[in-house]
Every structure is written in structure tokens, then in C-alpha cells.
Amino acid sequence: MTAQICAAKLLNDAILYDKIRYIPNPIVEVQQMNLGHINRGTKLKLFQEVDGRPVSEEYEATFRYYESGKLFTIYCRKLYENYENFDHGAKFGIGFSVDMNGHSFVGTIVEKQRSNGMLLLEQLSDIITINRREYDRDELRIKVMVYGLPESKLGSSYFIRPEVEADLIDTTYDVSAGGLCVISNQLLRSEHDPYYLTDFSLGTKDTDWFKLPAILVRRSNYPSTRVGKYDYGFKFLFDNLPKERSRLSRSILNRKISFR
Numbered sequence: 001m002t003a004q005i006c007a008a009k010l011l012n013d014a015i016l017y018d019k020i021r022y023i024p025n026p027i028v029e030v031q032q033m034n035l036g037h038i039n040r041g042t043k044l045k046l047f048q049e050v051d052g053r054p055v056s057e058e059y060e061a062t063f064r065y066y067e068s069g070k071l072f073t074i075y076c077r078k079l080y081e082n083y084e085n086f087d088h089g090a091k092f093g094i095g096f097s098v099d100m101n102g103h104s105f106v107g108t109i110v111e112k113q114r115s116n117g118m119l120l121l122e123q124l125s126d127i128i129t130i131n132r133r134e135y136d137r138d139e140l141r142i143k144v145m146v147y148g149l150p151e152s153k154l155g156s157s158y159f160i161r162p163e164v165e166a167d168l169i170d171t172t173y174d175v176s177a178g179g180l181c182v183i184s185n186q187l188l189r190s191e192h193d194p195y196y197l198t199d200f201s202l203g204t205k206d207t208d209w210f211k212l213p214a215i216l217v218r219r220s221n222y223p224s225t226r227v228g229k230y231d232y233g234f235k236f237l238f239d240n241l242p243k244e245r246s247r248l249s250r251s252i253l254n255r256k257i258s259f260r
Contacts, residue, residue: 033103033127035066038096044074046092049106063096070123071110077117083109091124104128140255144172144182144200146234148190149213157240159211161199168232172200177249179214179235188219188232198234202251210248213237 042063048056061076086109095104106125113120145161146168153159170184180198190196194216202208218233238245 033129035070035072035123038063038066038072038098040064042096042098044076045095046076046079048086049091049093064118067120072121072123073113074119074121075117076119079109080112080117080119083112083119092121094121101129140175140202140252141171142175142200142202143169144180144198145169146182146188146232147197147199148192149195149197150192151195154195154213154237155240156213159197159213161211162197166199167196175200175202175252177236177245177252179217179233181218181234182232183230184232185229187230188216196234198236202248202255207247208251208255210244210251212241212244212248 040063044061044063046059046061059076059079061074061079063072064075065073067073089108092107092109093104094107095102097103105123105127107121107123110120110122112118145166147162147164148167167190168182168184168186168188170182170186172180172182174181180200196214196216197211198214199211201210214234214236216232217235218231220231221229236245236248
């Protein structure tokens, strides 16, 4: 995860490595970006890593040239001067920021160049993009019920709780006006996958109750067995419910204020 730490450090509102608590974060993804897309002069941050963990101080560098294939040149006087202290093939997490999004990958130093401070590096991993969130999220622990939803019903502007047992009943740890995530020991299965109806309340008033259609955008194993086995990320579908997004945003804000 070191490369992701590098990129997160560059964001103004720093995702902070997702607060290092492994709370599921749907904003990390591999995108079609390569070294040729990095502009000369782009500021980089590097950490040496061993077994995916940082083992060195942070080095600030500047991207100079894309050479060819997986090779590129950076300028970093401090790293240049300490080159002999690193084993051959030492890996570095490399992070940079473009348009308020963080990007990161793993690379290794190939050689020192004649010009003082110039180093030739090789890219070892895909470039990971950490997209800035469109909506602020709130880490709320609330009960949520999830029902399979036929695609034919997505055009509805009103939903009621189905008269069937929920496909998933558990706790959500992450709610925003864009979606929510659920960590559960239950394996979610539905003939209507990936469409679901999410049913949850953010308070005691009727105006705090929501029944929102959503699409499942992430299904993965959760990295901590203490909370649950599975991590599900849902994106709300507001196409036919334009007023529900603002109502949800207000309810989330009111809940945050009441807990201060």
C-alpha cells in the first residue's frame, strides 16, 4: 500500500491512506495512464518499500523525461547522494498529483546518470489513481437492509420496503450522498444483481428514512476478519429521484451536527 500512501499525501484534503484503518474506499482504481502522460516538472514523492511497507524517509523529486518502455528519469539530489546506500533492485513507492487526483506506482532505480542529481528509474507496477471524492462521506454505523431490485423497477420514483426477507441485513460504515458501503459476514446473492434497493435510517424522524435504488460497484474480501468477511460498495441511482440526493445530504449533515 506504500504507493497509495505517497499519492494520498499529495492531495490537499489528504485521504490520509484512508486513515490507515482499511475502511473500504471505492475511489482507488487502476486507470489507463502511463509514464508518457506525466509532464516534465511534475513533483514526485518517493519512499523505499520492503514487503509493501515504507522503510525510508520521504524523498522529493521532479519528473524529467520519459525515456522508453518502462524507463524514466527523475531529478532528486538527496536520493542521488544516497544511491550507494540502497541495495540493487530496491523498490520505491512513487506518488504524484494531477488535477487534484493522486496517482502512484512502484519503481526501482536502474542507475545514476552523469548529471548531478539525475537518476534513471524503471516502472514496476501499474499506475494507481486515487480520485477525489465527489461527495463528503460520513463514517456512520447504522443498520441497512439490502434487497435485490429488478432492473425494470429502476424507473420508479417511489419505493416501498419489499414484502420479502432482505438479501442482506448488516451495518454500514460509510455513507455519503453518492452511496454507501457495507461490511458483512453474509455473502450477497441476488438474481437481480447488480441492482439493489437500500433501506436505512439516519435518525428518528420519518424524514430521516431512505429507500434508495443502488448499483453494486464493489464486491471484495474485507482485509480484517474482526468486522466481517465481505466489503460491498453501493452507488445510489438518483435519476428518477432528483430530490432525494439533497434530502440525504441534509440528513447526513444534521446527524453529524447532532453528534458533535
